[in-house]
Amino acid sequence: MFGVILPVSVAVVLSMVATILLTGAFHEDGFADFCDGFGGGYTPERILEIMKDSRIGTYGTVGILFVLVAKFLSLMHLEPTRIPLILIAGHAISRVFPVLLIYSSKYARLDASSKTKPVGKADSLFSLLFALITGCISLVFLEWQEVVLAVAVLLIVTFFFRNYITRKLDGYTGDVLGALQQLCEVFFYLCILAYQNSL
DSSP, X not given: OGGGTSOHHHHXXXXXXXXXXXXXXXXXXXXXXXXXXXXXXXXXXXXXXXXHOSSOOHHHHHHHHXXXXXXXXXXXXXXXXXXXXXXXXXXXXXXXXXXXXXHHSOBOOSOTTOOOOOSSOOOOHHHHHHHHHHHHHTTTTSXXXXXXXXXXXXXXXXXXXXXXXXXXXXXXXXXXXXXXXXXXXXXXXXXXXXXXXXX
């Protein structure tokens, strides 16, 4: 929509701002907290303590800047007419993998009596199926080759991400889920760009 009356670069920035406002920067905040916690914490206790701090640190600042710049540059180099559909697909499919993480990991809490409830939990098969269906529907307007490439890469990213957070924290938190969503979104755009440049 923005691209009809504005330069592509401005339209991309406004689209990114719109999605951030729509979600309340929920996942971006999680990614920043994840970077601070895992960057500055050397024990599970310290990682969780840092991630609960509302202030953003150096790791979080650098991390969120990297993510935003990576999104912008990736989208800027895509075919302008495809950007709206790719944005929708990126947001939808990137939210599938945190759900898969929830269903394949446990919530990390050091104190079993903690009153903090998981942001996401494996409470029903319906929520998993809903995420998978909505994520897959968003890909129908893309070429099957780039879909296969992107999904394969995101599965690999999720696999290594899960191994990393399991080794460091023995589970996930809300911030961890937000971080995975942001990583998957960035890698999705990169995969689509790589496929486009290979033609």
